[in-house]
Amino acid sequence: MKARGSNSKNPLAGFDVLTVLIILAISMIGILFIANAKSGPFTGEEHGFRQIWDKINFNYPSLQIRWFLLGLVLMLAVCLVDYHTYAELSLIGWAIMSFVLFVLLLAGKIAGNTTRGIAGWIMVGSHMLQPSELTKLILIIIVAKYASRAVDTDERVKPNRDFFQTLGLVAVPFGLVLAQPDAGTAAVFIAITAGILFAGRLSWKLIVGFVLLIVIAVVVAFFTGAMGEYQQARLLNFFHFTDPAKLQAIGINPKILDKFTNDQAVDALRAIGSGGMTGKGFFQANSYVQLGYLPAAHTDFIFATGMEATGLVGGLVLMGLYLLLILRALYHGFNAKDSLGYFIVVGVVSMELAHIFENIGMNIGLMPITGIPLPFVSYGGSSMWTNMMAFGLVINVAMRKPNKRYRGGGAKVAATALRSL
Secondary structure (H helix, E strand, C coil), X not given: CCECCCCCCCCCCCCCHHHHHHHHHHHHHHHHHHHHHHCCCCCCCCCCHHHHHHHCCCHHHHHHHHHHHHHHHHHHHHHHCCHHHHHHHXXXXXXXXXHHHHHHHHHHHHHCCCECCECCCEXXXXXXXXXXXXXXXXXXXXXXXXXXXXXXXXXXXXXXXXXXXXXXXXXXXXXXXHCCCCHHHHHHHHHHHHHHHHHXXXXXXXXXHHHXXXXXXHHHHHHHCCCXXXXXXXXXXXXXXXXXXXXXXXXXXXXHHHHCCCHHHHHHHHHHHHHCCXXXXXXXXXXXXXXXXXXXXXXXXXXXXXXXXXXXXXXXXXXXXXXXXXXXXXXXXXXXXXXXXXXHHHHHHHHHHHHHHHHHHHHCCCCCCCCCCCCCCCCCHHHHHHHHHHHHHHHHHHHCCECXXXXXXXXXXXXXXXXXX
8 A cells, every 4th residue: 555645746645634724723813813912002982894904903913924824835845855854864953953052042142142031033134033943843853763763562662872862962952942041942842852752651760860850950050040030030930939038048139030020920810811701802992912911912921812802712712723733633643654753743742732731821820931932823933934844744744644544653652652551
């Protein structure tokens, strides 16, 4: 049986249109949320379509549409090359991105070239790009490549020399991004690695050891100053550890709390609560977003912006679409041609879940505030392109599976893992 798309004259044979339609629906919701966040101010005296139309800021939504369309092109381009080729070239990509991250870190520390206190952005024309976003895709492929090579006859990942080399490859961009300091993106790197290794049924002792090493790295970064004061203040406020005397007792200057207050999280919760069951509606006067109480309303706090406008119903619709997208990706992973394809899909799912959980979690007060965007919803080109290419990898795996259900490769690894739980 020939794999779909492998010998077909149509290079996009087997392309998964349903996944793209789900992404399109989520992105359209995001564009509406962005327009609501950036338009106005509205006074409540606007009557009729024309008066409301004149106050809508089309700049941000139109840019988001352009980035989505370019992202679609990038997704298609990713699908054209067999994912095994990406695995073969992954070390080259890792070397290039590590060098770029290192240069950005030097530029930030020496020349003070930072954005929002993070030395991880490149100015291209009038827009900012974040190379660490692309690094996530490279790490997905690198760790998936190791896991697929290390899978034994029991479909379990076994640690060997390659295992520690792979952790070393992950540690380099992790350390560079953490030093920028961008703890949120560094945490996503860990989520990707942990997700793939967990799916490969790596020994629990090694997984626990891996987690402990990360905790130790974060604690060391916190107390040595490698983590920026803004990030330190975020963590202290999240854990409500703000007593000046206690901070001085452990060697922390209480003045760093002035860098950040927890007002953002409180205002986000108030905005969400004010939306009620069905929301206040879009472009409403005296809403939290219109009054300017939600900072980064079109990026970090886009979920609170949307919940205020659409209420619990709108939030559930959005999360339902995310669930469909994740389940669709897992379906392709379970039916992948081989374990490499399966682990690539697991890496993409791990990345998406980390973003969704962290962004929504910080909006509702369950997670510390970071700059992690909500996939396909938050404003930004780097995030949109990375997520589009990530699902390009998922569709790439789907296009190269056999026409009939294949009880091997991804399905075999997944089924064995589920039976062991």
